[in-house]
Amino acid sequence: MTAPWGPGRLPPRPNTLVGREDTLLIASRLLSDRRIRLLTLRGPGGIGKTRLALDLAYRLGPDFEGGAVWVSLAEVRAPSEVVPAIAQALRVPSQACADLLAHLESRSLLLVLDNFEHLTPAASEVAALAAGAPQLRLLVTSRAALHVRGEHELPLGPLPVPGPLESGPVGPAAQLFVDCARKVDIFS
Incomplete structure:
Protein backbone atom coordinates (compact mmCIF):
# COMPACT_ATOMS: atom_id res chain seq x y z
CA MET A 1 0.00 0.00 0.00
CA THR A 2 1.30 3.45 -0.91
CA ALA A 3 1.82 5.83 1.97
CA PRO A 4 -0.59 8.79 1.92
CA TRP A 5 0.74 12.19 0.92
CA GLY A 6 2.09 14.01 3.94
CA PRO A 7 5.21 15.71 5.25
CA GLY A 8 8.30 14.20 3.70
CA ARG A 9 6.52 11.87 1.31
CA LEU A 10 6.50 12.56 -2.39
CA PRO A 11 3.28 13.99 -3.75
CA PRO A 12 1.69 12.08 -6.61
CA ARG A 13 2.69 13.04 -10.14
CA PRO A 14 -0.13 15.17 -11.55
CA ASN A 15 0.60 14.38 -15.21
CA THR A 16 3.29 13.21 -17.58
CA LEU A 17 6.38 15.37 -17.80
CA VAL A 18 6.33 16.99 -21.24
CA GLY A 19 9.14 18.83 -23.00
CA ARG A 20 11.67 18.74 -20.18
CA GLU A 21 13.44 15.47 -20.99
CA ASP A 22 16.79 17.16 -21.77
CA THR A 23 16.58 19.29 -18.62
CA LEU A 24 15.68 16.19 -16.61
CA LEU A 25 18.84 14.46 -17.85
CA ILE A 26 21.02 17.50 -17.12
CA ALA A 27 19.61 17.90 -13.60
CA SER A 28 19.97 14.15 -12.96
CA ARG A 29 23.63 14.31 -13.92
CA LEU A 30 24.24 17.34 -11.74
CA LEU A 31 22.59 15.76 -8.71
CA SER A 32 24.55 12.54 -9.28
CA ASP A 33 27.83 14.46 -9.13
CA ARG A 34 29.20 14.09 -5.59
CA ARG A 35 30.73 17.58 -5.77
CA ILE A 36 27.33 19.22 -6.32
CA ARG A 37 25.28 19.29 -3.16
CA LEU A 38 22.87 22.14 -3.88
CA LEU A 39 20.99 22.58 -7.15
CA THR A 40 18.45 25.34 -7.65
CA LEU A 41 15.84 25.01 -10.37
CA ARG A 42 15.23 28.71 -11.07
CA GLY A 43 12.55 30.33 -13.21
CA PRO A 44 9.35 32.36 -13.20
CA GLY A 45 6.16 31.12 -11.59
CA GLY A 46 4.25 28.49 -13.56
CA ILE A 47 7.25 27.47 -15.68
CA GLY A 48 7.31 23.88 -14.34
CA LYS A 49 9.96 23.92 -11.59
CA THR A 50 7.86 21.92 -9.13
CA ARG A 51 6.82 19.41 -11.78
CA LEU A 52 10.44 18.86 -12.87
CA ALA A 53 11.63 18.58 -9.25
CA LEU A 54 8.96 15.96 -8.58
CA ASP A 55 10.11 13.84 -11.52
CA LEU A 56 13.72 14.21 -10.35
CA ALA A 57 12.72 13.06 -6.86
CA TYR A 58 10.95 9.99 -8.22
CA ARG A 59 13.81 9.23 -10.59
CA LEU A 60 16.73 9.77 -8.19
CA GLY A 61 15.17 8.87 -4.84
CA PRO A 62 16.03 5.18 -5.18
CA ASP A 63 19.72 6.12 -5.63
CA PHE A 64 19.84 7.44 -2.06
CA GLU A 65 19.71 5.24 1.04
CA GLY A 66 17.17 7.56 2.64
CA GLY A 67 15.29 8.13 -0.61
CA ALA A 68 13.84 11.50 -1.52
CA VAL A 69 12.07 13.74 0.95
CA TRP A 70 9.74 16.50 -0.23
CA VAL A 71 9.34 19.73 1.75
CA SER A 72 6.70 22.12 0.44
CA LEU A 73 7.50 25.64 1.60
CA ALA A 74 4.51 27.34 -0.04
CA GLU A 75 2.71 27.77 3.30
CA VAL A 76 5.84 28.65 5.30
CA ARG A 77 5.67 32.37 6.01
CA ALA A 78 8.96 33.24 7.73
CA PRO A 79 12.57 32.28 6.96
CA SER A 80 12.93 31.16 10.58
CA GLU A 81 10.36 28.40 9.85
CA VAL A 82 12.41 26.72 7.08
CA VAL A 83 14.61 24.56 9.34
CA PRO A 84 11.62 23.48 11.48
CA ALA A 85 9.74 22.54 8.27
CA ILE A 86 12.69 20.42 7.14
CA ALA A 87 12.97 18.83 10.59
CA GLN A 88 9.26 17.98 10.54
CA ALA A 89 9.51 16.41 7.08
CA LEU A 90 12.48 14.32 8.24
CA ARG A 91 10.74 13.51 11.53
CA VAL A 92 13.61 14.96 13.55
CA PRO A 93 12.29 15.90 17.02
CA SER A 94 14.54 18.92 17.47
CA GLN A 95 14.07 21.95 15.26
CA ALA A 96 17.55 23.40 15.86
CA CYS A 97 19.79 23.69 12.81
CA ALA A 98 22.71 22.01 14.63
CA ASP A 99 20.56 19.01 15.59
CA LEU A 100 19.21 18.74 12.06
CA LEU A 101 22.75 18.83 10.68
CA ALA A 102 23.83 16.11 13.14
CA HIS A 103 20.90 13.99 11.91
CA LEU A 104 21.84 14.53 8.26
CA GLU A 105 25.64 14.39 8.36
CA SER A 106 25.90 10.65 7.66
CA ARG A 107 22.67 10.12 5.72
CA SER A 108 22.40 9.60 1.97
CA LEU A 109 19.31 11.60 1.03
CA LEU A 110 17.78 13.78 -1.68
CA LEU A 111 16.02 16.68 0.03
CA VAL A 112 13.66 18.71 -2.18
CA LEU A 113 12.71 22.20 -0.99
CA ASP A 114 9.84 23.47 -3.12
CA ASN A 115 8.82 27.16 -3.41
CA PHE A 116 11.82 28.75 -1.71
CA GLU A 117 11.61 32.20 -3.37
CA HIS A 118 9.89 33.99 -0.48
CA LEU A 119 12.32 32.58 2.10
CA THR A 120 15.72 33.58 0.68
CA PRO A 121 17.02 34.91 4.02
CA ALA A 122 17.11 31.23 5.10
CA ALA A 123 19.47 30.37 2.22
CA SER A 124 22.55 30.43 4.47
CA GLU A 125 21.01 27.72 6.69
CA VAL A 126 20.25 25.59 3.62
CA ALA A 127 23.83 26.09 2.41
CA ALA A 128 25.12 25.06 5.86
CA LEU A 129 23.13 21.81 5.61
CA ALA A 130 24.57 21.14 2.15
CA ALA A 131 28.11 21.89 3.29
CA GLY A 132 27.87 19.88 6.51
CA ALA A 133 26.28 16.69 5.17
CA PRO A 134 28.43 15.20 2.40
CA GLN A 135 25.88 12.58 1.30
CA LEU A 136 22.97 15.01 1.26
CA ARG A 137 21.80 16.48 -2.05
CA LEU A 138 19.51 19.48 -1.96
CA LEU A 139 17.19 20.31 -4.83
CA VAL A 140 15.53 23.71 -4.46
CA THR A 141 12.84 25.27 -6.63
CA SER A 142 12.77 29.05 -6.59
CA ARG A 143 12.01 32.08 -8.69
CA ALA A 144 15.32 33.55 -7.53
CA ALA A 145 18.79 32.21 -6.96
CA LEU A 146 19.86 31.58 -3.36
CA HIS A 147 23.23 33.28 -3.91
CA VAL A 148 25.11 31.02 -1.51
CA ARG A 149 28.41 29.22 -1.75
CA GLY A 150 28.16 25.88 -3.50
CA GLU A 151 24.88 26.62 -5.27
CA HIS A 152 24.50 25.43 -8.86
CA GLU A 153 21.65 26.98 -10.81
CA LEU A 154 19.65 25.41 -13.57
CA PRO A 155 17.46 28.10 -15.15
CA LEU A 156 14.18 26.98 -16.70
CA GLY A 157 12.61 28.80 -19.62
CA PRO A 158 9.23 28.34 -21.25
CA LEU A 159 8.45 25.29 -23.33
CA PRO A 160 8.85 25.86 -27.06
CA VAL A 161 5.66 26.66 -28.96
CA PRO A 162 4.86 25.71 -32.56
Missing part, protein backbone atom coordinates in the same frame (compact mmCIF):
# COMPACT_ATOMS: atom_id res chain seq x y z
CA GLY A 163 6.18 28.06 -35.22
CA PRO A 164 3.82 30.05 -37.48
CA LEU A 165 4.24 27.60 -40.37
CA GLU A 166 3.48 24.47 -38.34
CA SER A 167 -0.06 23.15 -38.42
CA GLY A 168 -1.76 21.47 -35.52
CA PRO A 169 -0.60 21.11 -31.93
CA VAL A 170 3.10 20.45 -32.38
CA GLY A 171 5.76 20.91 -29.75
CA PRO A 172 5.93 20.45 -26.00
CA ALA A 173 3.87 23.50 -25.00
CA ALA A 174 0.99 22.47 -27.25
CA GLN A 175 1.27 18.83 -26.13
CA LEU A 176 1.09 19.89 -22.47
CA PHE A 177 -2.00 21.98 -23.24
CA VAL A 178 -3.69 19.05 -24.99
CA ASP A 179 -2.79 16.67 -22.13
CA CYS A 180 -4.21 19.05 -19.53
CA ALA A 181 -7.32 19.72 -21.62
CA ARG A 182 -8.00 15.99 -21.91
CA LYS A 183 -7.86 15.68 -18.13
CA VAL A 184 -10.69 18.18 -17.77
CA ASP A 185 -12.48 16.63 -20.74
CA ILE A 186 -13.01 19.79 -22.83
CA PHE A 187 -12.55 17.86 -26.07
CA SER A 188 -15.47 15.47 -25.47
Whole structure:
Protein backbone atom coordinates (compact mmCIF):
# COMPACT_ATOMS: atom_id res chain seq x y z
CA MET A 1 0.00 0.00 0.00
CA THR A 2 1.30 3.45 -0.91
CA ALA A 3 1.82 5.83 1.97
CA PRO A 4 -0.59 8.79 1.92
CA TRP A 5 0.74 12.19 0.92
CA GLY A 6 2.09 14.01 3.94
CA PRO A 7 5.21 15.71 5.25
CA GLY A 8 8.30 14.20 3.70
CA ARG A 9 6.52 11.87 1.31
CA LEU A 10 6.50 12.56 -2.39
CA PRO A 11 3.28 13.99 -3.75
CA PRO A 12 1.69 12.08 -6.61
CA ARG A 13 2.69 13.04 -10.14
CA PRO A 14 -0.13 15.17 -11.55
CA ASN A 15 0.60 14.38 -15.21
CA THR A 16 3.29 13.21 -17.58
CA LEU A 17 6.38 15.37 -17.80
CA VAL A 18 6.33 16.99 -21.24
CA GLY A 19 9.14 18.83 -23.00
CA ARG A 20 11.67 18.74 -20.18
CA GLU A 21 13.44 15.47 -20.99
CA ASP A 22 16.79 17.16 -21.77
CA THR A 23 16.58 19.29 -18.62
CA LEU A 24 15.68 16.19 -16.61
CA LEU A 25 18.84 14.46 -17.85
CA ILE A 26 21.02 17.50 -17.12
CA ALA A 27 19.61 17.90 -13.60
CA SER A 28 19.97 14.15 -12.96
CA ARG A 29 23.63 14.31 -13.92
CA LEU A 30 24.24 17.34 -11.74
CA LEU A 31 22.59 15.76 -8.71
CA SER A 32 24.55 12.54 -9.28
CA ASP A 33 27.83 14.46 -9.13
CA ARG A 34 29.20 14.09 -5.59
CA ARG A 35 30.73 17.58 -5.77
CA ILE A 36 27.33 19.22 -6.32
CA ARG A 37 25.28 19.29 -3.16
CA LEU A 38 22.87 22.14 -3.88
CA LEU A 39 20.99 22.58 -7.15
CA THR A 40 18.45 25.34 -7.65
CA LEU A 41 15.84 25.01 -10.37
CA ARG A 42 15.23 28.71 -11.07
CA GLY A 43 12.55 30.33 -13.21
CA PRO A 44 9.35 32.36 -13.20
CA GLY A 45 6.16 31.12 -11.59
CA GLY A 46 4.25 28.49 -13.56
CA ILE A 47 7.25 27.47 -15.68
CA GLY A 48 7.31 23.88 -14.34
CA LYS A 49 9.96 23.92 -11.59
CA THR A 50 7.86 21.92 -9.13
CA ARG A 51 6.82 19.41 -11.78
CA LEU A 52 10.44 18.86 -12.87
CA ALA A 53 11.63 18.58 -9.25
CA LEU A 54 8.96 15.96 -8.58
CA ASP A 55 10.11 13.84 -11.52
CA LEU A 56 13.72 14.21 -10.35
CA ALA A 57 12.72 13.06 -6.86
CA TYR A 58 10.95 9.99 -8.22
CA ARG A 59 13.81 9.23 -10.59
CA LEU A 60 16.73 9.77 -8.19
CA GLY A 61 15.17 8.87 -4.84
CA PRO A 62 16.03 5.18 -5.18
CA ASP A 63 19.72 6.12 -5.63
CA PHE A 64 19.84 7.44 -2.06
CA GLU A 65 19.71 5.24 1.04
CA GLY A 66 17.17 7.56 2.64
CA GLY A 67 15.29 8.13 -0.61
CA ALA A 68 13.84 11.50 -1.52
CA VAL A 69 12.07 13.74 0.95
CA TRP A 70 9.74 16.50 -0.23
CA VAL A 71 9.34 19.73 1.75
CA SER A 72 6.70 22.12 0.44
CA LEU A 73 7.50 25.64 1.60
CA ALA A 74 4.51 27.34 -0.04
CA GLU A 75 2.71 27.77 3.30
CA VAL A 76 5.84 28.65 5.30
CA ARG A 77 5.67 32.37 6.01
CA ALA A 78 8.96 33.24 7.73
CA PRO A 79 12.57 32.28 6.96
CA SER A 80 12.93 31.16 10.58
CA GLU A 81 10.36 28.40 9.85
CA VAL A 82 12.41 26.72 7.08
CA VAL A 83 14.61 24.56 9.34
CA PRO A 84 11.62 23.48 11.48
CA ALA A 85 9.74 22.54 8.27
CA ILE A 86 12.69 20.42 7.14
CA ALA A 87 12.97 18.83 10.59
CA GLN A 88 9.26 17.98 10.54
CA ALA A 89 9.51 16.41 7.08
CA LEU A 90 12.48 14.32 8.24
CA ARG A 91 10.74 13.51 11.53
CA VAL A 92 13.61 14.96 13.55
CA PRO A 93 12.29 15.90 17.02
CA SER A 94 14.54 18.92 17.47
CA GLN A 95 14.07 21.95 15.26
CA ALA A 96 17.55 23.40 15.86
CA CYS A 97 19.79 23.69 12.81
CA ALA A 98 22.71 22.01 14.63
CA ASP A 99 20.56 19.01 15.59
CA LEU A 100 19.21 18.74 12.06
CA LEU A 101 22.75 18.83 10.68
CA ALA A 102 23.83 16.11 13.14
CA HIS A 103 20.90 13.99 11.91
CA LEU A 104 21.84 14.53 8.26
CA GLU A 105 25.64 14.39 8.36
CA SER A 106 25.90 10.65 7.66
CA ARG A 107 22.67 10.12 5.72
CA SER A 108 22.40 9.60 1.97
CA LEU A 109 19.31 11.60 1.03
CA LEU A 110 17.78 13.78 -1.68
CA LEU A 111 16.02 16.68 0.03
CA VAL A 112 13.66 18.71 -2.18
CA LEU A 113 12.71 22.20 -0.99
CA ASP A 114 9.84 23.47 -3.12
CA ASN A 115 8.82 27.16 -3.41
CA PHE A 116 11.82 28.75 -1.71
CA GLU A 117 11.61 32.20 -3.37
CA HIS A 118 9.89 33.99 -0.48
CA LEU A 119 12.32 32.58 2.10
CA THR A 120 15.72 33.58 0.68
CA PRO A 121 17.02 34.91 4.02
CA ALA A 122 17.11 31.23 5.10
CA ALA A 123 19.47 30.37 2.22
CA SER A 124 22.55 30.43 4.47
CA GLU A 125 21.01 27.72 6.69
CA VAL A 126 20.25 25.59 3.62
CA ALA A 127 23.83 26.09 2.41
CA ALA A 128 25.12 25.06 5.86
CA LEU A 129 23.13 21.81 5.61
CA ALA A 130 24.57 21.14 2.15
CA ALA A 131 28.11 21.89 3.29
CA GLY A 132 27.87 19.88 6.51
CA ALA A 133 26.28 16.69 5.17
CA PRO A 134 28.43 15.20 2.40
CA GLN A 135 25.88 12.58 1.30
CA LEU A 136 22.97 15.01 1.26
CA ARG A 137 21.80 16.48 -2.05
CA LEU A 138 19.51 19.48 -1.96
CA LEU A 139 17.19 20.31 -4.83
CA VAL A 140 15.53 23.71 -4.46
CA THR A 141 12.84 25.27 -6.63
CA SER A 142 12.77 29.05 -6.59
CA ARG A 143 12.01 32.08 -8.69
CA ALA A 144 15.32 33.55 -7.53
CA ALA A 145 18.79 32.21 -6.96
CA LEU A 146 19.86 31.58 -3.36
CA HIS A 147 23.23 33.28 -3.91
CA VAL A 148 25.11 31.02 -1.51
CA ARG A 149 28.41 29.22 -1.75
CA GLY A 150 28.16 25.88 -3.50
CA GLU A 151 24.88 26.62 -5.27
CA HIS A 152 24.50 25.43 -8.86
CA GLU A 153 21.65 26.98 -10.81
CA LEU A 154 19.65 25.41 -13.57
CA PRO A 155 17.46 28.10 -15.15
CA LEU A 156 14.18 26.98 -16.70
CA GLY A 157 12.61 28.80 -19.62
CA PRO A 158 9.23 28.34 -21.25
CA LEU A 159 8.45 25.29 -23.33
CA PRO A 160 8.85 25.86 -27.06
CA VAL A 161 5.66 26.66 -28.96
CA PRO A 162 4.86 25.71 -32.56
CA GLY A 163 6.18 28.06 -35.22
CA PRO A 164 3.82 30.05 -37.48
CA LEU A 165 4.24 27.60 -40.37
CA GLU A 166 3.48 24.47 -38.34
CA SER A 167 -0.06 23.15 -38.42
CA GLY A 168 -1.76 21.47 -35.52
CA PRO A 169 -0.60 21.11 -31.93
CA VAL A 170 3.10 20.45 -32.38
CA GLY A 171 5.76 20.91 -29.75
CA PRO A 172 5.93 20.45 -26.00
CA ALA A 173 3.87 23.50 -25.00
CA ALA A 174 0.99 22.47 -27.25
CA GLN A 175 1.27 18.83 -26.13
CA LEU A 176 1.09 19.89 -22.47
CA PHE A 177 -2.00 21.98 -23.24
CA VAL A 178 -3.69 19.05 -24.99
CA ASP A 179 -2.79 16.67 -22.13
CA CYS A 180 -4.21 19.05 -19.53
CA ALA A 181 -7.32 19.72 -21.62
CA ARG A 182 -8.00 15.99 -21.91
CA LYS A 183 -7.86 15.68 -18.13
CA VAL A 184 -10.69 18.18 -17.77
CA ASP A 185 -12.48 16.63 -20.74
CA ILE A 186 -13.01 19.79 -22.83
CA PHE A 187 -12.55 17.86 -26.07
CA SER A 188 -15.47 15.47 -25.47
